[in-house]
Amino acid sequence: MNVPIGTMLRIALRSLRQHALSTTVTVASAALACGLVMAVFAVARQSTQAFQGGALGFDAVLGARGSSTQLVLNTVYHLETSPGNIPWLMYHEIAQDPRVDKAYPYVVGDNYRGFRIVGTEPELFEEYLVDGKSPFEFVGHGEIFDPNLRQAIVGSVVAQEAGLRRGSTFHPVHQLDGHGDHHHDEDYVVVGVLKATNAPVDRVIWVPMEGMWRMEGHYLRGMGEDYEAVPDEPIPDEHKEVSAVMLRLKQTSSGLALQNLYNREGKSATLAWPIAAEVQRLFQRLGWVNKVLTMVAYLVMIVAAGSLLASLYNTMNERRREFAILRSLGARRGTLLGIIVMESSLIATLGALVGFAVYYGILGAAAAVIRQETGVVMDLGAWHPALLWTPIGMVAVGAVAGCIPAIKAYSTDVARVLSESAA
Amino acid sequence: MAILTIKNISKRYPSPDGGVVEVLRVSRFELEAGQEMALAGSSGSGKTTLLHIIAGILQSDGGEVQLDGTNVTALSEGQRDVLRANSLGYVYQTFNLLGGYSALENVMLGMAFGAGPDRGFAKLLLTRLGLENRMNHRPHQLSVGQQQRVALARALANRPKLVLADEPTGNLDPESAQEALGLIRSMCQETGAALLLVSHDPRILEQFEHVQDFDVLNRAGGLLK
Numbered sequence: 001m002n003v004p005i006g007t008m009l010r011i012a013l014r015s016l017r018q019h020a021l022s023t024t025v026t027v028a029s030a031a032l033a034c035g036l037v038m039a040v041f042a043v044a045r046q047s048t049q050a051f052q053g054g055a056l057g058f059d060a061v062l063g064a065r066g067s068s069t070q071l072v073l074n075t076v077y078h079l080e081t082s083p084g085n086i087p088w089l090m091y092h093e094i095a096q097d098p099r100v101d102k103a104y105p106y107v108v109g110d111n112y113r114g115f116r117i118v119g120t121e122p123e124l125f126e127e128y129l130v131d132g133k134s135p136f137e138f139v140g141h142g143e144i145f146d147p148n149l150r151q152a153i154v155g156s157v158v159a160q161e162a163g164l165r166r167g168s169t170f171h172p173v174h175q176l177d178g179h180g181d182h183h184h185d186e187d188y189v190v191v192g193v194l195k196a197t198n199a200p201v202d203r204v205i206w207v208p209m210e211g212m213w214r215m216e217g218h219y220l221r222g223m224g225e226d227y228e229a230v231p232d233e234p235i236p237d238e239h240k241e242v243s244a245v246m247l248r249l250k251q252t253s254s255g256l257a258l259q260n261l262y263n264r265e266g267k268s269a270t271l272a273w274p275i276a277a278e279v280q281r282l283f284q285r286l287g288w289v290n291k292v293l294t295m296v297a298y299l300v301m302i303v304a305a306g307s308l309l310a311s312l313y314n315t316m317n318e319r320r321r322e323f324a325i326l327r328s329l330g331a332r333r334g335t336l337l338g339i340i341v342m343e344s345s346l347i348a349t350l351g352a353l354v355g356f357a358v359y360y361g362i363l364g365a366a367a368a369v370i371r372q373e374t375g376v377v378m379d380l381g382a383w384h385p386a387l388l389w390t391p392i393g394m395v396a397v398g399a400v401a402g403c404i405p406a407i408k409a410y411s412t413d414v415a416r417v418l419s420e421s422a423a
Numbered sequence: 424m425a426i427l428t429i430k431n432i433s434k435r436y437p438s439p440d441g442g443v444v445e446v447l448r449v450s451r452f453e454l455e456a457g458q459e460m461a462l463a464g465s466s467g468s469g470k471t472t473l474l475h476i477i478a479g480i481l482q483s484d485g486g487e488v489q490l491d492g493t494n495v496t497a498l499s500e501g502q503r504d505v506l507r508a509n510s511l512g513y514v515y516q517t518f519n520l521l522g523g524y525s526a527l528e529n530v531m532l533g534m535a536f537g538a539g540p541d542r543g544f545a546k547l548l549l550t551r552l553g554l555e556n557r558m559n560h561r562p563h564q565l566s567v568g569q570q571q572r573v574a575l576a577r578a579l580a581n582r583p584k585l586v587l588a589d590e591p592t593g594n595l596d597p598e599s600a601q602e603a604l605g606l607i608r609s610m611c612q613e614t615g616a617a618l619l620l621v622s623h624d625p626r627i628l629e630q631f632e633h634v635q636d637f638d639v640l641n642r643a644g645g646l647l648k
Contacts, residue, residue: 003535328480329535330536334501
């Protein structure tokens, strides 16, 4: 090449400006492709990390006989329906097991404005470590509910979206998902709002277990037959039941023995252990979705490269005269080739840069939906190798796509084109 | 001393019916440094082909073209490109300005492949050609005569030793043609460049002391087989 790179760059930029519309459309398609590819990889990894990270704090879950994945989703992520209940005595039995450090019962079945109401023991708020390190904290002055009163503690998202604050009252609605229309008569008063933990518990309303058992219309089947709690009379233990028991083990490895005990020998309940492995299994089962999305993203990238090629190629005919003039001024064939490859690389580079905006847009939307639906918060600033190799790949693909029109420019017959323009 | 010497060059093309057409055969032609000469000939007689071969845009099928002591026909395409950028100025009938660039940028672009950008000299040339208030205008914003002057400035941008002008007044009205011709000749004289001008217009040709009849110079045989 007989001309400085700076001059070639100026010629390439000028040409892109002259063809502003096709440049804009091509940049947009490259940006969409780049943003999509980055988003697919980043969302897949971050959602996996966020979900697996959210499970910290418990080692195992004991629940009704059925799918352990459903059990984990229902108790750790507060999603899905409950697989059923287990008798109170079973909770007692595992809580007394020497291998168990802590056991917290959960009772579910109601919601308020779509937010799940979970009955539990007050000790959860004193002992449970949200992320495995720190306990729950209240916003301002908050207190743990009295197990004998209709009091509630609400998560940060509930407080924000349902407009509940300390002192607010609400009526629980029967069913877990907010579609029920049976309002219970009981008034619950909020006694504390929890600080945000960026975990699914932010979307939970916590109430005393006794309150769940005594809710009007709730029947207990601990003995196999319906029992409705009688006001001012204690509920016999044999009638009580819980939806699940969250377990922290003294030694994580003892989970295997407990798993054998409940899953294989007793066949009366399901013990999901270790929780992280259950989540991993779930993501493995959903792996095909990720594969399809990845394929779609790659396809979009190929289409973007094709559109870049077509967009440049289509301008080659109208630019034949320009190339011939440049050659007559002394530009070498290689200079023209370089200018066209530079143009396609510039389009791809611009696309890659704008692609970051598309990426953050998609990630932001995905994070908002995931947070809305599950309470799991994704880190928008998290690093992923795709954020490096996708833009580099896009520029490389752009440069390759520019080669075909560049070869056409390279092979311009100067004498013929100049003679045609003189005719 | 001759700036341009042509010896025994020829150019043939395949004809559409499968034969061969010889469009150019020149035994000998010379142009002295700083000299101005007009080539007179009818349209389609092969004058442009000759200029393209001198400029290294086309390769002759045989013979030799010496430009300022360099045998152009022995150079590679890349070397001919460099020689063209540095030693030759070319003025076309259709001006061949780039539409997306201003007058000044068109002249600067001429420098980009040769001696390198010299904004001061580019402005000086345009000012000398009466375009001091049109430097930032694009070709479509200029009159035809002004466009031709920009093309002339671009041809002179690398201080060439030889300017080739191919029917430079062919698109101009008689008055503008005379004005443009005057500018081309005076600018070449000022810069010391030799001028080889091709025209079929008698009003242009009559102003040159040295006029070569191209139909006499060119001994091409036409359709050969």
